[in-house]
Amino acid sequence: MTVHSLGVEIACDGPTGRDDCPDNAAVRAAITSRTARQVRADGRRDGWTVRPGGRDLCPRCAKST
Numbered sequence: 001m002t003v004h005s006l007g008v009e010i011a012c013d014g015p016t017g018r019d020d021c022p023d024n025a026a027v028r029a030a031i032t033s034r035t036a037r038q039v040r041a042d043g044r045r046d047g048w049t050v051r052p053g054g055r056d057l058c059p060r061c062a063k064s065t
């Protein structure tokens with residue numbers, strides 16, 4: 001049996017950092033992206049940002065804060 005890596009999914013932490021994003025968004029990772037760093041790079045292309053403290057915000061939440 002072979003175990004395949006599913007890669008890394010970066011979920012939006014929402015505007016407050018306490019609740020999940022209402023949209024429960026996640027970065028669309030390229031098939032070649034395997035690490036968190038690579039997936040975040042994918043997200044930045046779509047407008048994702050990382051706030052101080054390491055919170056990830058999807059494009060919608062980044063605009064609302």
Ligand SMILES: [Zn+2]
Binds near residue numbers: 021058060
């Ligand atoms: Zn969000």
